[in-house]
Amino acid sequence: MGLSGAVCGWCCGIVLVCVAVIFLLWNEGRAVRRAYLLDEALSRCRSLTNIDVAFDNNNGHLVHLTGTLITTEPLEDTHYGISVWAVRLRRVVEMYQWVEEHYTREYEEDGETRKEVTYYYSKEWKRTLIDSSFFDESWFHKNPSTFPIGQKEWKAHTMVGSFQLSAALVELLTDWWPVELSFNDRLNSEGVILLDSVIYYSNNPTIPEVGDVRIKYEAAGHAGSTRPDRVSIIARQSQGAELTAYYSADLDEELLLLHTGTASHEEMFSKEHTSNIIMTWVYRGIGWCGTFIGFILFTNLGMYLVEDIPVIRELVSCGLLITNIILASSVTLFTIAIGWLRHRPLIAIALLAIASIPYMMMVKKQIPR
Known part of the structure; x- marks a missing residue:
């Protein structure tokens, strides 16, 4: 040194x-x-025993309620004919790409400290594009410049009892689970391969090449008639029975809570x-x-x-x-x-x-x- x-x-x-x-x-x-x-919030929270009716005297107040997630129709990706009863559905797209890593070694030579940088290249599935033009050996390791299809998310109009969940409340549903896919006419027309509920644009999914694409689907918040998720919510009851964030003027902070399962407001806090x-x-x-x-x-x-x-x-x-x-x-x-x-x-x-x-x-x- x-x-x-x-x-x-x-x-x-x-x-x-x-x-x-x-x-x-x-x-x-x-x-x-x-x-x-x-x-x-704990001192001001009202716990609701009846969620089938949104009483006007609770408008503007912080409320606690427990119930099952209700949606009127399944979420669909019409491009691939995918349908699932859930509150959130997202399409996850990954491309097989070159990835560059480097190792720097410092050594002394002629009384001076020199650096030697060694570059390593591997192929990995990535959700974002890696710009290979900045690689040290960009000529031999080229990645595609675009995805053939993009990431996308769908969200359902969701209710718990007579209460509508706001967009911010829906965002709190983050227990993602993989969607099981089955082959359909839409996938057949796309000329893709379906393997273990993953869609592949590839000649051989077991031996992928740079530029190959795979697509899988994840969902959060079981809804519909089959095994809907039960949730506990603490939010502000707004006009129209919408559940929005509670705002504290004294602290200039917002509060919006959603826990999976049944829980009292004391347990949630x-x-x-x-x-x-x-x-x-x-x-x-x-x-x-x-x-x-x-x-x-x-x-x-x-x-x-x-x-x-x-x-x-x-x-x-x-x-x-x-x-x-x-x-x-x-x-x-x-x-x-x-x-x-x-x-x-x-x-x-x-x-x-x-x-x-x-x-x-x-x-x-x-x-x-």
């Missing part, structure tokens, strides 16, 4: 720590707003709180890793100064590792405390006290006895 690399790492470390702190602050703000939104906590800790972990890596880059300049002294280098490396872990943990705790200072002052003060321990120990060591 040269001096320029150490200085560059020092600058990148500062930037990364700043970005990580901003990310942590955003995460705490998001967690606080979500927690307060769920608490506010409890699950959302748990999900919020898990997501918050995952993001905190990402933020901590960002600050830790940032401090490593920041302190690499110190490693450069002792790079040629093996014994001291090992001692400094171990000391810096421990220091970076402590600093990353302290900065993360400090940032979390700032995010909760207004809403949970006692917890925030406790976190600030813990975060300040390393700095107080440093100050204490510098005070002459």
